[in-house]
Amino acid sequence: MSVTHIAAPPVVLEDRIIQRCSLCGMKLIDMPKPSIQDEKPPDKPWIPGKFISVSEDFQVMMPFTDYIPTDLCYYVVSLNTESLSIGDL
Numbered sequence: 001m002s003v004t005h006i007a008a009p010p011v012v013l014e015d016r017i018i019q020r021c022s023l024c025g026m027k028l029i030d031m032p033k034p035s036i037q038d039e040k041p042p043d044k045p046w047i048p049g050k051f052i053s054v055s056e057d058f059q060v061m062m063p064f065t066d067y068i069p070t071d072l073c074y075y076v077v078s079l080n081t082e083s084l085s086i087g088d089l
């Protein structure tokens with residue numbers, strides 16, 4: 001089962017980049033800050049505002065659509081729920 005989240009702007013904190021969902025707050029990315037010596041630019045963090053489909057161990061940025069995905073976290077997860085771990089969905 002996948003759930004679609006909306007990427008919030010990434011936060012650079014010391015040597016890490018953290019990016020959460022702008023709706024439910026689930027952590028999408030927690031990765032080392034890329035080095036300028038990296039040969040190719042990383043595909044993450046995601047572009048803020050994009051739909052990100054998340055399954056148990058895989059994330060993918062969805063192509064542009066003019067409709068809201070039916071598995072959007074807003075519909076799937078209660079915003080009052082303490083635990084928003086993907087494993088609980």
Ligand SMILES: [Zn+2]
Pocket residue numbers: 004005006021022023024025026073074
């Ligand atoms: Zn979300």
